Amino acid sequence: xxxxxxxxxxxxxxxxxxxIVMLCFSLLTVFSFVPVLVKVEGxxxxxxxxxxxxxxxxxxxxxxxxxxxxxxMFSQVSKIAxxxxxxxxxxxIISPTEVNSAKRWVKxxxxxxxxxxxDLAKVTLIMYLSRQLAKRKDQxxxxxxxxxxxxxxxxxxxxxxxKDNFSTAAIVLALAVTMLFIGIYPLSRIFLVxxxxxxxxxAAYGVHKAFPEKNLLPRLTTxxxxxxxKIDDDDNVIENAQVTNAKxxxxxxxxxxxxxxxxxxxxxxxxxxxxxxxxxxxxxxGAISAILLVLLYLIILYRMIRIGLRSTSLFxxxxxxxxxxxxxxxxxxxxxxxTGIFPVTGQNMxxxxxxxxxxxxxxxxxxxxQAIAAKNNLGPKD
Numbered sequence: 001x002x003x004x005x006x007x008x009x010x011x012x013x014x015x016x017x018x019x020i021v022m023l024c025f026s027l028l029t030v031f032s033f034v035p036v037l038v039k040v041e042g043x044x045x046x047x048x049x050x051x052x053x054x055x056x057x058x059x060x061x062x063x064x065x066x067x068x069x070x071x072x073m074f075s076q077v078s079k080i081a082x083x084x085x086x087x088x089x090x091x092x093i094i095s096p097t098e099v100n101s102a103k104r105w106v107k108x109x110x111x112x113x114x115x116x117x118x119d120l121a122k123v124t125l126i127m128y129l130s131r132q133l134a135k136r137k138d139q140x141x142x143x144x145x146x147x148x149x150x151x152x153x154x155x156x157x158x159x160x161x162x163k164d165n166f167s168t169a170a171i172v173l174a175l176a177v178t179m180l181f182i183g184i185y186p187l188s189r190i191f192l193v194x195x196x197x198x199x200x201x202x203a204a205y206g207v208h209k210a211f212p213e214k215n216l217l218p219r220l221t222t223x224x225x226x227x228x229x230k231i232d233d234d235d236n237v238i239e240n241a242q243v244t245n246a247k248x249x250x251x252x253x254x255x256x257x258x259x260x261x262x263x264x265x266x267x268x269x270x271x272x273x274x275x276x277x278x279x280x281x282x283x284x285x286g287a288i289s290a291i292l293l294v295l296l297y298l299i300i301l302y303r304m305i306r307i308g309l310r311s312t313s314l315f316x317x318x319x320x321x322x323x324x325x326x327x328x329x330x331x332x333x334x335x336x337x338x339t340g341i342f343p344v345t346g347q348n349m350x351x352x353x354x355x356x357x358x359x360x361x362x363x364x365x366x367x368x369x370q371a372i373a374a375k376n377n378l379g380p381k382d
Contacts, residue, residue, distance in 0.1 A: 011067055011370030015303050018296050019063070019366055022351040023056050030354045032261045033273035033280050048354070055356040059363035066367030071375050074368055075315045078124075078131040082153055085124035088117035089160035096164075104165050104346075118161050118168045119361040122175070122326060125157050126365075129176060130318035133183035137314070140186050150185070151193050158197070167345035171329055173197070179322050245269055246279035246338045250290075257286030273354040275346055278338040294335070297350075301328045307373045316372045323365045327351075 009016050027049065034048045088106055097105040097114050105114040132150050139146035154176045162169035180190055249265035252258065263283040266272040272280040282290045301324045308320030327350045334349045336342040348355050350362045 009064075009067075009370075010374035012303050012307060012373045015300060015366065015370065015373075018300055019351060019363075020060075022296070023060060026352045026354075027053060027056065028260065029277075029281060029284075029352060030273050032263070032284060033266055033277070034354070036267055036269065036272050039267075051356075052354055055359050058356075059359045062360055063363035063367035063370070066364055067370035067374065069367075069371050071313070071316055071319075071368070071372045074127055074319065074371070075131050075134075078127040081124040082128035085117070085121035086153070086156060086160065088115070089121055089157065092117050092164070093160065113356065116355075116357040118165055118172075119357040121157050121161065122168075122172055123323075123361050123365050125153065125172065125176065126179070126319060126322040126326060127368075128153055129179050129183075130315050130322060133179065133185070133318050134314035137183070140184075140189070147189060150180075151189070155193065155197070159200075165346065167333070167347060171326075171333065171347070175322065175326055175329065178325055179318060182321060183318060242269060242276070242344060243337075243340045246276050247340050249276075249279040249283040250338065253283040253286045253290070255286050255288060257282070257284050257289065260284055274348040275334070275344070276338055277349040277353040278335045281349075281352075282338075297328050297331045300324065304369050307369060307376070311372055311376050316376075320369050320372055323369055326365070327362065 030052045031045055031049045034045050037048060038045055091106045092104055095106075097107040104116055104118060106117050107114050129150065136146050136149065154173070158169045158173045158176075161172060177190060177194075245265050245268045249263065249269065252263075252265055258264070261284070263280060265283055266276075266280040269276040269279060278290070278293075281293065304320045304324030304327075308317040308324075311317050311320070330347050330350050333342060333345060333347040334353075337345055337347070348358055351359070
């Protein structure tokens with residue numbers, strides 16, 4: 001007897017089940033975690049739940065239709081996708097929309113909705129690098145054919161993101177370097193790029209300090225305070241309090257949690273439904289659920305790597321591994337911020353946290369992996 005996976009949801013059944021469970025669970029947690037947003041922006045929890053429900057349905061639809069595609073198409077459109085991603089990043093500089101004091105957003109015409117360009121750029125960069133690493137594997141030592149086409153887009157993407165979103169730029173750079181290592185790219189070229197990045201960063205830092213009135217790097221002071229823990233700075237006092245409350249929320253959750261909607265410390269966490277999702281989650285659902293959540297992300301990573309390694313296409317291998325690393329990295333950063341190990345960033349929890357653009361891009365990426373799994377017959381029996 002054929003199941004729904006045999007008829008409609010091709011690919012890896014385990015990833016489908018985890019993804020669907022997380023999307024459904026996100027509706028429950030968003031409804032529970034949005035009281036802070038209601039206090040700040042007004043409205044009712046139902047309003048934000050309805051908005052998130054819309055994004056969940058839209059994201060699942062995107063994932064479904066992408067997974068029905070031929071993976072060859074992902075390779076064919078990777079260059080165009082990369083250009084679109086860079087174009088969106090340029091819009092955040094030319095005509096940005098400010099949300100929560102951050103100019104990382106692009107307004108969607110004729111609507112009140114916004115889109116975070118870096119969410120798209122992360123996925124399109126993975127697609128582009130996967131294509132180039134597979135296509136140019138015998139040209140890595142050629143400056144024109146093997147260096148500029150690969151390193152140029154990496155540096156451009158990171159450079160466009162870093163001004164207003166240092167944490168995302170760092171994740172994108174780390175992800176790109178990891179993919180270069182996996183693609184056996186020459187270490188000498190990787191170190192050269194690192195040297196260029198450090199040199200340009202040092203120069204930009206010097207210019208920013210020499211001409212503070214220009215505010216060339218608006219997020220620099222914030223990150224200096226976060227990293228150096230200068231508690232005499234008012235903004236940093238607030239951020240330290242946020243981290244303290246995040247850790248207290250985790251402690252308050254105990255083994256089994258306080259129960260849905262009964263978390264108290266989430267009211268003292270900014271964006272408990274996004275940036276501090278993990279703390280809010282643990283407070284209401286407990287340490288056992290927190291461990292289970294970690295295991296689910298690790299299973300997704302394992303299954304995606306497995307799908308990639310079983311493919312006969314290098315492009316597909318790099319794409320699956322890159323997407324798996326991206327999702328688990330974002331989840332890990334959110335957890336490390338909430339436990340006070342990392343300074344406060346703007347990275348939310350994939351598939352669970354509130355945020356339309358992040359959710360759509362995550363589901364689109366998973367859809368590509370499922371398309372590869374379906375093409376290679378890595379279905380329910382695997």
